[in-house]
Amino acid sequence: MTGADVLLLALGAVAVGAGALVVATRHLVRAGLWLVVCLGALAGDYLVLTAELVAWVQVLIYVGAVVVLLLFAVMLTRAPIGPSDDLDRPGWPAALVGAGSGLGLAVLLVDAFRWSRVALPAAGTAERLGEQVFRSWVLPFEVLSVLLLAALVGAIVLSRPDIGRPATPDPAGDGPARPEPAAVAVDEGGRR
Numbered sequence: 001m002t003g004a005d006v007l008l009l010a011l012g013a014v015a016v017g018a019g020a021l022v023v024a025t026r027h028l029v030r031a032g033l034w035l036v037v038c039l040g041a042l043a044g045d046y047l048v049l050t051a052e053l054v055a056w057v058q059v060l061i062y063v064g065a066v067v068v069l070l071l072f073a074v075m076l077t078r079a080p081i082g083p084s085d086d087l088d089r090p091g092w093p094a095a096l097v098g099a100g101s102g103l104g105l106a107v108l109l110v111d112a113f114r115w116s117r118v119a120l121p122a123a124g125t126a127e128r129l130g131e132q133v134f135r136s137w138v139l140p141f142e143v144l145s146v147l148l149l150a151a152l153v154g155a156i157v158l159s160r161p162d163i164g165r166p167a168t169p170d171p172a173g174d175g176p177a178r179p180e181p182a183a184v185a186v187d188e189g190g191r192r
Helices: 003-024 028-048 052-076 092-113 126-136 138-159
Strands: none
Touching: 003 028, 028 052, 052 126, 052 138, 126 138
């Protein structure tokens, strides 16, 4: 076993451990931060496998954009930052599905290759990869970017209750119109 193999296994263990913590934690923001660790370890695995371009794309797109968008959406929608009872559900159904899926994929992999060696194609270059991405995969990338933009705009709209409410003129008359305050329910005793 070489040093690259040990590093690959260590980074894989970090990725699996961080991925387990993403789904096991009761803190939504911490789940997003564990996702950063998981995706960073995967980028490290790509570097060990000498796929530098894929590793840096992983860092730029997933760690730099998707996770930041997720954390901004959490902060903008005023989701609970601390422990949430909504995230505390029984874990055995998910563990059962995950274990079954993992075992099924392992059996499928062993059955497909029977421990035989597979000839690898010639190493790709950034030019060939760029041609494939910008020729065949442009539309899915653009659709994903529009989807992420819509999610961010939706988070901003949900976090601002004054958007879409008719404006009332400023009583002093010296400033811009202000949005009407939200209606507050009051019971018979005058309590909110």
